[in-house]
Amino acid sequence: MALRGRFPRVFFIRVVLVFVLHIALLFFIKRISHILKMGISEPLKNPLLASSWDITKKEDFEDLDESMKEVIRFIKMKQAYVSKNLKDEEKNSPRTWKFKDGNKAKDKSQRKVFPNSALFNHWGNDLTENQQIEAQSLFLEFGYNVYLSNQLPLNRSIPDTRSPRCLKKEYPAQLPTVSVILTIMNDAISTIQRAITSIIYRTPPHLLKQLILVDDFSPNEELKEYLEKQIQIYDLKYPRLLTLIRHNKREGIATAWFSGWQAATADVVILLDAHIEVNIGWAEPILSRIQEDQTVVLSPMLDKIHFDTLNVKENALAALGFDWALWNHYDPLPKDWYNLEDDSAPVKSPSIMGNFAADRLFLGEIGSLDMGMKAYEGESVELGVRVWQCGGKIEVLPCSRVAHLEQAHKPYVPNVRSAMKRNALRIAEIWMDEYKPMVYYSWNLPMKNHGIDYGDVSSRKKLRKKLKCKSFDWYLRNVYPDLKPFQNISAYGTMKNSLNEKFCLDHGPITADAPIMSICNGNHTQTVLYFLSGELHVGMLNPNFRLGDHCLIDSNQGQELTFKPCFQAAANGWHMYWDFKQGRAITNRTTRRCLEIKEDGSGSYALILQKCTGQRWKIQHIVKTLESLWKSRIALI
Numbered sequence: 001m002a003l004r005g006r007f008p009r010v011f012f013i014r015v016v017l018v019f020v021l022h023i024a025l026l027f028f029i030k031r032i033s034h035i036l037k038m039g040i041s042e043p044l045k046n047p048l049l050a051s052s053w054d055i056t057k058k059e060d061f062e063d064l065d066e067s068m069k070e071v072i073r074f075i076k077m078k079q080a081y082v083s084k085n086l087k088d089e090e091k092n093s094p095r096t097w098k099f100k101d102g103n104k105a106k107d108k109s110q111r112k113v114f115p116n117s118a119l120f121n122h123w124g125n126d127l128t129e130n131q132q133i134e135a136q137s138l139f140l141e142f143g144y145n146v147y148l149s150n151q152l153p154l155n156r157s158i159p160d161t162r163s164p165r166c167l168k169k170e171y172p173a174q175l176p177t178v179s180v181i182l183t184i185m186n187d188a189i190s191t192i193q194r195a196i197t198s199i200i201y202r203t204p205p206h207l208l209k210q211l212i213l214v215d216d217f218s219p220n221e222e223l224k225e226y227l228e229k230q231i232q233i234y235d236l237k238y239p240r241l242l243t244l245i246r247h248n249k250r251e252g253i254a255t256a257w258f259s260g261w262q263a264a265t266a267d268v269v270i271l272l273d274a275h276i277e278v279n280i281g282w283a284e285p286i287l288s289r290i291q292e293d294q295t296v297v298l299s300p301m302l303d304k305i306h307f308d309t310l311n312v313k314e315n316a317l318a319a320l321g322f323d324w325a326l327w328n329h330y331d332p333l334p335k336d337w338y339n340l341e342d343d344s345a346p347v348k349s350p351s352i353m354g355n356f357a358a359d360r361l362f363l364g365e366i367g368s369l370d371m372g373m374k375a376y377e378g379e380s381v382e383l384g385v386r387v388w389q390c391g392g393k394i395e396v397l398p399c400s401r402v403a404h405l406e407q408a409h410k411p412y413v414p415n416v417r418s419a420m421k422r423n424a425l426r427i428a429e430i431w432m433d434e435y436k437p438m439v440y441y442s443w444n445l446p447m448k449n450h451g452i453d454y455g456d457v458s459s460r461k462k463l464r465k466k467l468k469c470k471s472f473d474w475y476l477r478n479v480y481p482d483l484k485p486f487q488n489i490s491a492y493g494t495m496k497n498s499l500n501e502k503f504c505l506d507h508g509p510i511t512a513d514a515p516i517m518s519i520c521n522g523n524h525t526q527t528v529l530y531f532l533s534g535e536l537h538v539g540m541l542n543p544n545f546r547l548g549d550h551c552l553i554d555s556n557q558g559q560e561l562t563f564k565p566c567f568q569a570a571a572n573g574w575h576m577y578w579d580f581k582q583g584r585a586i587t588n589r590t591t592r593r594c595l596e597i598k599e600d601g602s603g604s605y606a607l608i609l610q611k612c613t614g615q616r617w618k619i620q621h622i623v624k625t626l627e628s629l630w631k632s633r634i635a636l637i
């Protein structure tokens, strides 16, 4: 009791000290990552090192990427929380705030420090506040639950997701050897080690010739040193199995694949992310299929490791397709496949599933990897169209299962969209012939003077010629008929009225049934497609537009306009055809009434149909080459 008067000050000093250490810890995790200096299965410890980082300096704050800003906001939040509690303490509040690490508080339901963080939706209820902060900062750093990953055994079992038919299959004793290549980009050590462990345990040892790690200049600088040490340890048990390649700058996935492929010596290469766990019997189906046919490029079927709980969920079997922006998505299984009535049969796929296997020499013959592809995104489609057009094929193997850790966000891969846009144009220019405008439409770019540098494509075009690769038209007809081209587009992009060019025609919210005018913002809801037929589609370009797109129609009620699904409007004979020439009025073909806008008194505009008053419209991009483009084509739809 005598100590009571002094207690708050002692407590305060302790809190401040622990805070300094905490901030040091958070920056340490980002900047130094000594975490790495552990033995293979030693649990990771909290590295507490001092750091001179001063988060109060504004310009430093501006330099940080968003995720680190978020950490700092959290720290500040926590500081506010502590000082509040400190006052409580002084007021002799019964509430005490233990600022010590430890699992003591397990019995109590913990306050959520990050109520809005996706990490804690289904996980982490029993973590102390300090543990929550550590877990959250690791999560922001890597995009998945590294805190939990660090605690799970490296050799954990995961559910066997193969169909019963797969278990009955027998594979030849003699199979090709394999070099497994793991590409690393800012992956956590324990996650990489779990990938390595699963591969070593679940691949027949006499077939596993190499395990090559390609580190694409991960930001955690000591990864290389750490991995080199690890390799020495692995070498004692598995001589010369592991190899490490580290890029000196960030190259992107295609070049990382290339580096791995170049270092490989086995018959077959399998290229995987480093945040995976291969499942039982994963390698044999791949190796025996390639033994049968060296021109087939394979993707193991990916199951999902949840980013938060790290539980494995079986994914439904699918092929991997893409849209005209060249974003990948899962496609339904082909009809032919169902006819086989065998759920272990390989699935023909338009593209690879991010991870793939190939005969090493065959991959070289078709140009290995396009190192002109930068950063991340698009490489699966590039490989997909190249393999098919140049004489190979792609299959997904239901009996080969690899669990893939999803990332809730991708730190250190800033601006995925702009990388994708650039890579998509590159693919379009090299491989897509007269269909390349589809990609430009989808990205709402003009065909010329778009200002996007997609690199030198001449050597890849030469390669295509040398290999006598087939056309993209062939690819669409024979491999991917579900990818429907937009035909007869005469204008695309935003649509502005001469009355006020700050406003653009806008679809509005997804559920909207009438168009609005809103301040031009480049949002996809403001892109329109105007067809030669006179149809005016508003909103995001959709390759299956016949099902999903919205057409502007006259509701036939006074001045009002409305949206209807285009296929429905066409089927019902609704009036959906508009006359338009660039810089002119938009008129109803029947009544000659005009689509115009009217100020509503509050500075906004409403769209109306009225007697023409001379308003003019402009659509951003006009298609000039249309006639010649389609003249010789048989309609594909």
Ligand SMILES: *[C@@H]1O[C@H](CO)[C@@H](O)[C@H](O)[C@H]1NC(C)=O
Residues within 6 Å of the ligand: 153, 155, 156, 157
């Ligand atoms: C993992 O390794 C430990 C230690 O070698 C062993 O006791 C355990 O059975 C292994 N677990 C699995 C699932 O293989």
Ligand SMILES: *[C@@H]1O[C@H](CO)[C@@H](O)[C@H](O)[C@H]1NC(C)=O
Residues within 6 Å of the ligand: 487, 488, 532, 533, 630, 635, 637
């Ligand atoms: C495209 O336009 C041409 C020429 O006007 C026409 O013959 C063809 O049917 C149109 N195709 C589609 C799919 O509307």
Ligand SMILES: *[C@@H]1O[C@H](CO)[C@@H](O)[C@H](O)[C@H]1NC(C)=O
Residues within 6 Å of the ligand: 508, 509, 510, 521, 523, 524, 525
């Ligand atoms: C784009 O449109 C969507 C859907 O209407 C909306 O939620 C979003 O806020 C818009 N973005 C911008 C930058 O206006």
Ligand SMILES: *[C@@H]1O[C@H](CO)[C@@H](O)[C@H](O)[C@H]1NC(C)=O
Residues within 6 Å of the ligand: 553, 554, 555, 556, 574, 575, 576, 577, 578, 587, 588, 589, 590, 591
């Ligand atoms: C054009 O006017 C006719 C006659 O009023 C009407 O039935 C039709 O819906 C209108 N169509 C468009 C696209 O405005």
Ligand SMILES: [Mn+2]
Residues within 6 Å of the ligand: 273, 275, 404, 405
């Ligand atoms: Mn991945």
